[in-house]
Amino acid sequence: MEVYLIRHTTPDIKKGQCYGQADLDITESFEQEAQCIRPHLPQHISHVFSSPLQRCRKLAEFLFPNHAIRFEDRLKEINCGDWELKLWDEIEPDYLKRWMDDFVNVCIPGGESYLQLYDRVVSFFETLPRKGAVAVVAHGGVIRSILSHVEQVALHESFNVFSLRYGCVVRVHLDNETLTHSVLHNPPAEKEQHRPTKI
DSSP states (O other), rough: EEEEEEEOBBBBTTTTBBBBSSSSOOOHHHHHHHHHHGSSTTTTEEEEOOOOOOOHHHHHHHHHHSSEEEEEEEGSOOOOOGGTOBBOOOHHHHHHHHHTTTTSSOOOTTTTOOOHHHHHHHHHHHHTTTHHHHEEEEEHHHHHHHHHHHHHHGGGHHHHHHOOOOOOOOEEEEEEEEEEEEEOOOOOOOOOSSSSSSO
C-alpha cells in the first residue's frame, strides 16, 4: 500500500484570515508550485482522490489530467463555521480562547472540532485500496489527521509533530506490516497564521 498525500498550493487569502471550507482560489504562483510537486510522485498512481474545494481540485486536475479523479467531501478542511473568512484578531476573544485551550474537542461555532475532522478523515482513509499507489489531494488539517492516525500521535500534538507547508508531498506506506510515513517534499514558505496575534 502506498498513499501519496498532497497538500494544495498557496491559497489566495489575506494573511491572518481564518479559513477552512471557504472555497478559496489559488495564487498566481500555482503552476510553479505544482510543477515542483510532480517529481515527487510516481508514474504508477492507480487512484486519485481529492477534496472538492477548488484549491485542491485544480491541483488534482493539473497533476493527474488522465485520471478519473474522485472528489470526496470527507477530505474537506475543518469547517470553520461562523469564523470563516474572519480575521483571527476580530473573533470574539472569550470563545476563541476556550477553543484554543481545547481545539481537539471544542467545536468552532457553527462548525467542527478537530476530533470531528479527524473522525471523518480516518473513516475515508480506512476505505482506501490496500493495493497499488493512491494519491490524495487535500488540506493541512486532513493530512495531519491521517498522519496522526498512522503514527498514533495525539491530536493536540499534531501541529508540533507534523510541519506541512503548502504543496508538500507525504508518502504513507507499509513497512514490515506497519504503516509509516516519509516526507518527500516540503517547500519553504512564509509562516502561516492560524491563530490571533494577541494569544
